[in-house]
Amino acid sequence: MAAGVEYDATPISTTYIGPGQTSIHLDIGYDAMVMNGDHAWVLIASNFGGNPSFVKFYSSESTQSLKPTISLNYTDVDNVLISPVSQTTDADTGV
Numbered sequence: 001m002a003a004g005v006e007y008d009a010t011p012i013s014t015t016y017i018g019p020g021q022t023s024i025h026l027d028i029g030y031d032a033m034v035m036n037g038d039h040a041w042v043l044i045a046s047n048f049g050g051n052p053s054f055v056k057f058y059s060s061e062s063t064q065s066l067k068p069t070i071s072l073n074y075t076d077v078d079n080v081l082i083s084p085v086s087q088t089t090d091a092d093t094g095v
Contacts, residue, residue: 007042017055035074 003009013027028041047053058066075092 001042007044011044012041029074 001007012030015024015026017024026043028039033039045055058068060067
């Protein structure tokens with residue numbers, strides 16, 4: 001796959017997976033993302049430090065203790081009325 005052709009060259013998020021780490025968090029949302037659309041993501045690994053490494057992801061057909069878990073945390077807001085008037089806010093900040 002070619003960056004900028006089959007996928008956006010700028011990643012939505014990046015994360016580092018350390019030795020022995022059994023859980024990862026990926027931010028997969030983006031500005032103006034709608035909840036009622038079809039979405040697809042591509043995970044691209046980079047090898048930092050030049051040493052061979054790997055990450056093993058299990059499928060839903062694996063034994064119960066190895067099955068992946070996907071948690072979605074979303075906000076679907078059309079507009080927000082704040083009183084008294086605040087200069088700026090976003091969906092992740094309490095008011």
